[in-house]
Amino acid sequence: xxxxxxxxxxxxxxxxxxxxxxxxxxxxxxxxxxxxxxxxxxxxxxxxxxxxxxxxxxxxxxxxxxxxxxxxxxxxxxxxxxxxxxxxxxxxxxxxxxxxxxxxxxxxxxxxxxxxxxxxxxxxxxxxxxxxxxxxxxxxxxxxxxxxxxxxxxxxxxxxxxxxxxxxxxxxxxxxxxxxxxxxxxxxxxxxxxxxxxxxxxxxxxxxxxxxxxxxxxxxxxxxxxxxxxxxxxxxxxxxxxxxxxxxxxxxxxxxxxxxxxxxxxxxxx
Amino acid sequence: xxxxxxxxxxxxxxxxxxxxxxxxxxxxxxxxxxxxxxxxxxxxxxxxxxxxxxxxxxxxxxxxxxxxxxxxxxxxxxxxxxxxxxxxxxxxxxxxxxxxxxxxxxxxxxxxxxxxxxxxxxxxxxxxxxxxxxxxxxxxxxxxxxxxxxxxxxxxxxxxxxxxxxxxxxxxxxxxxxxxxxxxxxxxxxxxxxxxxxxxxxxxxxxxxxxxxxxxxxxxxxxxxxxxxxxxxxxxxxxxxxxxxxxxxxxxxxxxxxxxxxxxxxxxxxxxxxxxxxxxxxxxxxxxxxxxxxxxxxxxxxxxxxxxxxxxxxxxxxxxxxxxxxxxxxxxxxxxxx
Numbered sequence: 001x002x003x004x005x006x007x008x009x010x011x012x013x014x015x016x017x018x019x020x021x022x023x024x025x026x027x028x029x030x031x032x033x034x035x036x037x038x039x040x041x042x043x044x045x046x047x048x049x050x051x052x053x054x055x056x057x058x059x060x061x062x063x064x065x066x067x068x069x070x071x072x073x074x075x076x077x078x079x080x081x082x083x084x085x086x087x088x089x090x091x092x093x094x095x096x097x098x099x100x101x102x103x104x105x106x107x108x109x110x111x112x113x114x115x116x117x118x119x120x121x122x123x124x125x126x127x128x129x130x131x132x133x134x135x136x137x138x139x140x141x142x143x144x145x146x147x148x149x150x151x152x153x154x155x156x157x158x159x160x161x162x163x164x165x166x167x168x169x170x171x172x173x174x175x176x177x178x179x180x181x182x183x184x185x186x187x188x189x190x191x192x193x194x195x196x197x198x199x200x201x202x203x204x205x206x207x208x209x210x211x212x213x214x215x216x217x218x219x220x221x222x223x224x225x226x227x228x229x230x231x232x233x234x235x236x237x238x239x240x241x242x243x244x245x246x247x248x249x250x251x252x253x254x255x256x257x258x259x260x261x262x263x264x265x266x267x268x269x270x
Numbered sequence: 271x272x273x274x275x276x277x278x279x280x281x282x283x284x285x286x287x288x289x290x291x292x293x294x295x296x297x298x299x300x301x302x303x304x305x306x307x308x309x310x311x312x313x314x315x316x317x318x319x320x321x322x323x324x325x326x327x328x329x330x331x332x333x334x335x336x337x338x339x340x341x342x343x344x345x346x347x348x349x350x351x352x353x354x355x356x357x358x359x360x361x362x363x364x365x366x367x368x369x370x371x372x373x374x375x376x377x378x379x380x381x382x383x384x385x386x387x388x389x390x391x392x393x394x395x396x397x398x399x400x401x402x403x404x405x406x407x408x409x410x411x412x413x414x415x416x417x418x419x420x421x422x423x424x425x426x427x428x429x430x431x432x433x434x435x436x437x438x439x440x441x442x443x444x445x446x447x448x449x450x451x452x453x454x455x456x457x458x459x460x461x462x463x464x465x466x467x468x469x470x471x472x473x474x475x476x477x478x479x480x481x482x483x484x485x486x487x488x489x490x491x492x493x494x495x496x497x498x499x500x501x502x503x504x505x506x507x508x509x510x511x512x513x514x515x516x517x518x519x520x521x522x523x524x525x526x527x528x529x530x531x532x533x534x535x536x537x538x539x540x541x542x543x544x545x546x547x548x549x550x551x552x553x554x555x556x557x558x559x560x561x562x563x564x565x566x567x568x569x570x571x572x573x574x575x576x577x578x579x580x581x582x583x584x585x586x587x588x589x590x591x592x593x594x595x596x597x598x599x600x601x602x603x604x605x606x607x608x
Contacts, residue, residue: 053435054434055431055435076435076437081435083431083432091303093482093484094484094485095485098484102421102425103436105422105436106437106438110418111418130555133554133562133569134580136483176553
């Protein structure tokens with residue numbers, strides 16, 4: 001290893017109060033990697049990323065962010081969080097730019113007003129998601145996919161070292177998913193590291209460099225997209241599956257497998 | 271107006287009106303954003319218990335009210351943070367316990383019932399000048415602190431989870447906003463009264479939402495409407511011999527009604543005048559390859575020889591000189607049908 005991993009988990013557990021949702025996960029993300037974190041609902045993907053952000057409880061194992069233990073990690077803006085949000089509609093009128101500007105707040109003390117440098121970074125973040133021309137519009141007027149891009153721009157405004165996204169394509173129609181995927185592809189080209197929780201690998205298949213699959217709180221696959229595709233064929237041939245057996249558990253991997261087996265990106269613009 | 275200003279108590283009342291009219295909507299904007307519009311009302315209930323304690327013990331009612339209101343404000347945030355389903359009931363117990371205690375204690379004091387009404391509904395013209403000085407000082411602090419922290423209050427109210435994830439001290443900002451609300455309630459109790467102050471926090475913001483396009487401009491509009499209502503109400507109550515609080519709130523509500531009717535008409539006229547472009551999945555943007563033409567504060571994209579401008583979730587047709595076109599339904603029907 002030439003450089004410190006951005007994120008390093010060693011048999012880490014996360015959950016809420018005393019209930020472990022993620023148990024014994026070992027995972028490390030290096031600079032420039034774009035990891036898709038897959039798994040059925042309730043497998044612990046969201047709990048895991050929330051654990052990194054301090055939004056769920058760290059219940060055991062080692063967690064290091066940029067080489068610093070999670071409990072001592074203070075430089076939180078280095079992780080750019082894009083929450084899962086179906087709608088940005090608020091009780092008041094808020095412009096696209098106003099939302100993105102909040103991304104700069106954690107980087108300056110409370111008494112300092114925003115300056116020209118802040119404005120320049122916000123401009124760049126808006127450019128990166130292709131919404132600069134709509135910066136003065138009410139966010140409530142944008143489509144779901146555009147709102148998701150606003151949240152990505154807000155995260156980028158903090159100039160993070162890694163983007164952590166929770167279901168960026170969920171509930172977004174195909175046309176908008178394609179635009180989102182293009183935005184993410186451009187970020188990846190620039191060397192942005194990303195950890196993307198998703199159900200829809202197909203939409204992001206061009207961007208992802210590595211796939212981690214979770215099931216029932218454990219990681220049950222970690223490898224390249226090619227290996228993942230090969231692994232799927234084994235699954236389909238009925239190779240022994242291995243999750244913790246429990247009576248009421250449905251075949252949880254199935255939904256994900258069916259989605260992922262779809263051909264990637266049917267239409268390319270051209 | 272000149273003879274009004276020559277009256278000492280009137281000058282005081284107008285200064286108080288300006289400060290309250292500025293502070294209340296400014297703090298209220300964030301309460302609206304957090305969907306906690308009515309919290310000021312509850313805090314006002316508890317402040318009444320503080321007033322009663324002050325009157326009974328012969329200390330300054332302003333100070334005891336301030337202590338009670340701030341304690342209630344911190345309590346509200348702690349109960350909210352605990353996130354229990356019974357939190358709602360805990361708030362009700364606190365708020366109604368406060369006002370009941372206030373009424374009972376007041377009845378034991380020698381003060382007249384007019385005194386109670388003065389605190390509940392405002393009686394600016396009978397306020398002592400030492401109180402006015404305290405109110406003015408507090409109001410200036412509220413306005414200053416709210417203005418400096420406005421971006422942070424905005425961020426926390428807009429997305430609490432995100433604010434926590436990036437390391438903003440969410441709880442501290444929530445308590446700060448709650449305490450500012452409490453101070454505003456106490457500062458305003460002689461001008462608009464404990465039972466009416468919430469209206470001055472919320473109604474100007476409701477009006478501002480109708481006319482502004484951003485949160486920033488809505489803050490400015492709300493403060494402006496608040497100041498005009500408060501000053502107008504104080505002047506009006508002097509001539510009409512009505513209570514200041516009720517007059518101010520009625521004025522604020524009248525402003526809201528007028529603005530909502532006018533903005534409704536404007537929206538309808540605009541809708542009639544604008545025409546939608548054909549649907550396309552493709553989204554115009556810097557990379558889309560269509561020529562971008564800056565146009566009147568936004569960007570049109572040249573699409574098959576005509577201009578598309580983003581509007582909400584669709585595109586509008588913008589021709590060469592769209593703003594010279596008469597704005598009524600029958601304008602250029604052949605274009606509408608295209």
